[in-house]
Amino acid sequence: MQKGIKAGILIVALAVPALIFLFLRGFGENHYKLPKLIPVIDSTTGYIKMKKNPNPKWDEPEMDTVFHTIPDWTLTNEEGKPFTNKQLAGKIYVADFFFTRCTSICPKMSTQLTRVQDTFGQDKDVEFASFTVDPSHDTPEMLREYAKQYDAIPGKWHFLTGTRQQLYPLAVKGYYIPVADASEYDKAVKTPDETFIHSEKLILVDKEGYIRGFYDGTDKKDVDRLMLEIKVLQKIYETEK
Template sequence: MRFSILYVALSCIAISSCNQNDSLPLYGPKTATLVEKNGVKTIDSADYSIPNFQFVDQDGKPVDSNTIHGKIFVADFFFTSCPSICPKMMKKMDEVYEKYKTNNDVVILSYSIDPNRDSVARLKAYEKKIGFESSKWHLLTGNKDSIYNLADKYLVSAAEDPDAPGGHIHSGNFILIDKHRRIRGYYDGTKDDKVQKLMDDMDILLKEK
């Protein structure tokens, strides 16, 4: 009898952990607001999400929250003269691009953390070196402070550092964002297995309503 209870308990744990694999976590703090309805005060909590932004891409076209409305997207931070981890990140992101280039529900955003040097023309030249569709994979430049502030909102690091190769340090993470602009995963963009996990998670996220 005791054993059967143990089995039931174990299988419950097993089933619940299986279910967990089918949904992705939400990152970032929730915001709580006090709402008063019919004289009753309740706390309304909202999920953390990436705020509105507007930058220009390698075609000089504005890319903002409307461009990505209703789509899931993968974001990362890079700069074109980056000699260290960026080439590898670009190679892995290109694999993600190749897999989802015909899927209209997916967009890729690569923000330059060296926007003063990374002009539209320079981003376009970089795109040509890898060879991809600009409507699907936007390389973004704009106001430097806005980009660094946005990196904070993605909860990743980006900073200028004269001692670092190329003069900047930044996270090598790919960040997965859902249709409601909520952060759903971080993946090391230089590791084959982590990028595979990203693509597995994207498939899960695409099925989410």
């Protein structure tokens, strides 16, 4: 009788780890999370907008939060050709706002973006979009020269210009990045670095146009986090196929 009990305990002891492994393999792997950011607020009620989830899974709510998506835009790229957000549809991309005359944070941001580009150079689903905040100076020719300085891959890293009336609202209302031209309210400013105020943030945008993250483009560790979260986003898309 004792031998039978001991044998039973041994079988259970051996079986439990195997069952745990099978459970984790079946339900734990490929479970990646990277939330969407910027919920949409209903201007009439002040509450977050909600929509019905058409096919909720067992662990999902019946109602979904409505999140902000990047609005449509048409600008001019470094080749002097029209470029729209629709050309980034179906791509994971990293956006930033900069200007070519910047001598403070922009070179650091662009250097870090070069590092990200090197990591994802072979990934066709990852691209980059850099928007100037100094459009009167940053012509397509200037953007091309700047792109060469940072070994930007043509067709993968896009440098974009337009009018200030296009770019500034897009930064603030589209990508949730603050920008300003200080010369409008302070006539004492003289240098470009004093004139053009913009954020050091890099913005991760998914294939549907949702913002998935903000990262300090001057901080190597935070850019490392960006690269990790791009990989997480890629895994999310892989598991949804």
